Structure formats: C-alpha cells, structure tokens
Amino acid sequence: MKNIRALVTSAPLVALAAGATPAHAETRGYVISWFGTATHVTDFKNSCPQNKNGGGAEWMIRDLISIGYSRAQAAKLAEGGEVAGPLRDKLAKRAVVNGKNVSIYNYPDAVPDPDIETVSGKYAYGFDLGGTNEAAKFIDPDTGGKVDNQLWRAIGCTASFRAEPPAMPFPEEVSWNAMVETSPGWSMRITAEDFSKDGKVTLTLDRVTQHLERDAAGNIMSSASYVIEPSEKSHNVLKGELKGGVITIEPQDIYLQAEMPFYPEMALRNAHMRITVKPDGQLVGYWGGYFSRERFSYMITSRPGHGGDSLGIYHAVKKMADASPDPKTGQNEEISSTWRMEAVPAFLTTIDGKVVANAVLPAAAPAQVAAAADSEG
Numbered sequence: 001m002k003n004i005r006a007l008v009t010s011a012p013l014v015a016l017a018a019g020a021t022p023a024h025a026e027t028r029g030y031v032i033s034w035f036g037t038a039t040h041v042t043d044f045k046n047s048c049p050q051n052k053n054g055g056g057a058e059w060m061i062r063d064l065i066s067i068g069y070s071r072a073q074a075a076k077l078a079e080g081g082e083v084a085g086p087l088r089d090k091l092a093k094r095a096v097v098n099g100k101n102v103s104i105y106n107y108p109d110a111v112p113d114p115d116i117e118t119v120s121g122k123y124a125y126g127f128d129l130g131g132t133n134e135a136a137k138f139i140d141p142d143t144g145g146k147v148d149n150q151l152w153r154a155i156g157c158t159a160s161f162r163a164e165p166p167a168m169p170f171p172e173e174v175s176w177n178a179m180v181e182t183s184p185g186w187s188m189r190i191t192a193e194d195f196s197k198d199g200k201v202t203l204t205l206d207r208v209t210q211h212l213e214r215d216a217a218g219n220i221m222s223s224a225s226y227v228i229e230p231s232e233k234s235h236n237v238l239k240g241e242l243k244g245g246v247i248t249i250e251p252q253d254i255y256l257q258a259e260m261p262f263y264p265e266m267a268l269r270n271a272h273m274r275i276t277v278k279p280d281g282q283l284v285g286y287w288g289g290y291f292s293r294e295r296f297s298y299m300i301t302s303r304p305g306h307g308g309d310s311l312g313i314y315h316a317v318k319k320m321a322d323a324s325p326d327p328k329t330g331q332n333e334e335i336s337s338t339w340r341m342e343a344v345p346a347f348l349t350t351i352d353g354k355v356v357a358n359a360v361l362p363a364a365a366p367a368q369v370a371a372a373a374d375s376e377g
Contacts, residue, residue, distance in 0.1 A: 025191050029357025030283055031212055032186040033220035034342035035266075036172035037151065038125040038286055040141060041162045047121030048157035055159065059309050062114065063091050105301040108314040116312030118320065119156035124149045126338035127272035127288040131322055143274075148336035149288070151296065154316035160307030165340060170307050171300065175261040180220070183259035185212040186234075187226060187348055188283070189357045190247065195277075198243045203273070205236040207257060208348070222281070223359040225347040233257055240273070247275040247285070254289070261303065263295055269323075269334065275341075281362045283343040290334040293321045 040047075057078045064074035064083075067090060077083060083091065093101040095110035104111050124138035126147035131137065138147040155161045160170040168176065189204040208226040215221040234257045240249040249272065256266040268289030275285030297314045304310040321332035345359035 025193055026195060027189050027191040027357045028195070028360045029226075029346045029348035030188040030190070030343035030359075031208065031220065031224075031226060031346040032188060032341055032343045033180075033212065033282075034166075034168065034176075034340070035186075036168045036176060036340060037155070037161065038149075038338040038340040039156070039161055039163050039165070039169060040124050040152070041156075041164050042141075043121050043123055044162065047119045047123070048117055049120065050117045051157075052117045053157050053159070053309060053312070059114075060091075063094070066112070067091065067094050104311060105304055108297075108301055108311055111311060113315035113319075114309060114312040116309055116316055117157040118316055119153045124152040124156070124338065125286050125340070126152075126336070127274070127286075129270055129272065129288060129290065129336050131336060133322065136322070147288075147338070148322070149338045150320040150322045151291065151317065151335050151337035154320040154335070155308075155313055158308040158313060171303070172262070175299070175303070179259050179262040180212045182211055183262075184208055184210065184229060185226065186256055187228060187346065187357075188343055189348060192242055195242070195360075199241070201240045201242045201247060203238040203240050203247065203249060205234070205238070205254060205256060207231070207234040209351075220344055222344040223346065223361065225349065227349050227351055228356070230351045238273070242277075245277050247273065247277070249273045251289075263299055265295065266339075267292065267295070268337075279362055281345050281360060283341075285341055286338055287341060288336070288338045290323045291337040293317050293333060293335045296335070296337075 060078040060083065061071065061074040064077055065071060069077070077087075092105070093103055095102050095104045095107040097107050097110050102110070122139050123141045124147050125140055125142070126138065126149040128137070128146040129148040131148040136148075136150065136153070138149055138152070139145070140147050163169045184207045187206050187208045191202040191204070193199055207229040209229050210226055213221040213224045234255060236254045236256070238249045238252060238254070240247050251270050251272050253269050254267070254271045258265050268287060268291060271287060271289035273285060273287050275283050278284055297317050300308065300313045301310050317335060318331070321335040323332055323334040323336065325332050345361060346357075347355060347359045348357040349355050
C-alpha cells in the first residue's frame with residue numbers, strides 16, 4: 001500500500017490549536033464512538049439471491065471434502081459441529097508451501113478460492129471515488145449518487161456482516177469494543193464561523209492519549225475530557241463545508257493509527273466524508289476511500305472465528321480490489337470502501353491543558369439540567 005502518512009499535513013499540532021483559526025470561530029470537539037464497515041442489508045434478497053454462503057456446517061463439509069472425505073462422510077462428521085483434535089489441525093494446516101503443511105490463514109493463497117457469493121444488488125453506501133468501471137458502481141440509498149464500494153460487494157453476502165445500525169458487523173464489533181477499552185481513541189474537531197449557518201468548516205482528526213470512557217449504560221460517555229496526542233502521525237486537517245446540517249470534505253488522504261485487535265491503522269486514500277449533525281449533538285456519517293485489501297483481510301484471517309468464511313472473504317476481497325495495481329503482478333492492492341462512524345461531544349485539550357474544543361450539547365440540555373436541579377432542590 002502506498003505510504004500516505006507523508007501526505008498528511010505536517011503543521012504542528014500546538015500551532016494549530018493556538019492560532020490557526022480566527023478568534024471568533026467556534027470549535028466543537030468529539031470522540032469517535034463507533035466505527036466499522038458500512039452495511040446495507042434491507043435488500044438482502046435482491047443483493048444475494050443465491051444465499052449460498054451458508055454457515056459453519058457447510059464450510060466444514062467443503063473443507064473436509066478438500067482433504068479427501070466423500071460428501072457423505074463429511075456431512076456425517078459435520079453433524080457434530082466443531083471438529084477437534086488431529087482432524088481440526090489437519091483442516092487448519094491443509095495449505096502446502098514448499099512441501100510443508102502450513103496454516104491456511106497464514107497462506108490463504110495456497111488453498112483454492114471457495115468462490116463465495118458476492119453482492120449483485122445495486123445499493124450500497126458511499127461515494128464516487130472516480131473508479132472507471134461504471135458497471136461495478138452502486139447507488140447510495142440516501143443520496144442517489146454513484147458509489148465505488150467493492151469492499152461491500154465482497155463481504156455483503158456474509159451473515160456476520162448483515163448488521164443494520166445501530167448494530168455493528170460482528171467481526172468489527174468484538175474487536176472495536178475491546179480496543180476502545182484499552183487503546184487511545186480518535187478525536188475530531190470541527191471549526192466554523194457559525195454552526196447555525198451554511199459555510200466553510202475545518203475538520204481536524206487526531207488520536208487522544210486515553211481510551212474512551214463509558215457511561216452507566218455502557219455507551220461511550222458524552223462530554224468527557226480528552227488530551228490530544230502531541231504527535232503528527234495521526235494528525236489530519238481537512239477542509240470542508242457545512243450545508244443543511246451535513247458536513248462534507250474536500251477529498252484527501254487520511255491516516256489514523258489504531259490498535260489491535262481492531263485494524264492496525266485506518267489509512268484511506270482519496271478519502272471522502274459525509275457527516276450529519278444530529279439534534280442530540282452527536283455525529284453520524286460515512287467515510288469512503290481506498291483501503292489496503294491486505295489490512296482488511298488480515299483482520300479476517302487472523303481471527304477466523306467471526307461467523308464468516310475467512311478464506312472466501314480473503315479471495316473475494318482480492319478479486320474485487322479495484323485500485324493501485326502491483327507493477328509486477330497487476331494485482332490491485334487497494335479496494336474501494338465505505339465506513340460508518342458515530343461521534344459524541346467531548347472536551348479536547350492539548351498536553352499542557354489548554355482547551356482547544358468544547359463539547360456542545362443540544363439546546364434542550366441546559367433546560368433539562370436546570371429542571372433536574374430544581375427537582376433535587
């Protein structure tokens with residue numbers, strides 16, 4: 001994958017916080033509370049008419065046949081659910097490299113493509129990233145615009161990705177929730193002359209030094225305070241526009257360091273954004289761009305117990321990748337993608353304690369707080 005870190009702005013973070021925006025501009029702070037593959041499952045029957053990807057028993061039968069069992073023998077073995085012991089090891093190490101049996105998850109190219117069903121429907125969230133294959137483009141169900149999102153085509157017929165917000169796809173839900181409990185979060189600052197009017201905005205992305213805090217209900221806490229990481233590695237300054245309560249940006253490359261067990265980084269080339277400011281003060285939106293196929297596939301193959309066919313997804317993503325061909329092999333190394341994000345208001349400070357963004361609650365909040373205080377009095 002191209003090294004896009006060098007393309008991210010190198011303006012010092014402290015300088016930006018101290019005076020890069022006019023004194024009368026307002027800056028609102030947020031932390032990203034939810035991030036994962038953007039799913040669209042309302043037209044599943046049209047998108048995946050064969051419904052052939054099946055579940056664990058079907059994959060086990062297929063795998064057992066691949067190592068020499070008849071279909072009848074494989075079906076009988078699969079009746080008991082998970083295989084164990086030597087047979088399980090044999091299945092997991094049926095790839096052969098240099099004459100030796102090795103893990104199929106470490107060497108997925110050494111086993112045949114299971115040829116899982118991929119999305120044939122016409123709807124997916126996202127953006128027109130400039131892809132030249134018009135026949136491969138989807139239609140965004142919200143905007144009606146053309147969409148390059150081959151990642152969804154590759155994975156959208158897999159059961160564990162049939163999640164409708166507020167549900168998150170299972171493979172990412174598990175790893176995201178583990179990461180936010182232990183790893184630095186991502187922050188977002190939005191600066192505008194007047195948030196009540198349409199106009200230009202600046203959107204700044206950074207990591208923070210702490211993991212995200214949860215409230216009593218287990219949700220990411222609103223209006224908590226976080227310290228912006230004083231590093232340029234994950235510092236991104238984006239020019240954008242607020243129009244009708246929706247923020248869009250001028251496309252550019254972005255990079256955010258992440259932590260396992262989530263993706264090790266969120267690096268999007270030619271990133272697009274469409275973010276809606278909700279009445280409750282939260283943000284909900286979509287990010288689109290070209291993402292490393294290997295980064296995505298690694299999350300799938302390194303944790304195969306996610307309710308999906310890891311090998312099938314690996315090969316589907318490889319086939320659907322649609323950008324950045326390797327000069328020697330011609331294999332595309334990036335895939336068009338769309339990600340859903342949510343963010344909650346947060347106070348953001350520099351490492352020396354200077355507040356650079358405020359958590360802005362909806363207009364009803366002060367009245368609600370006052371009413372609660374009166375009732376307690």
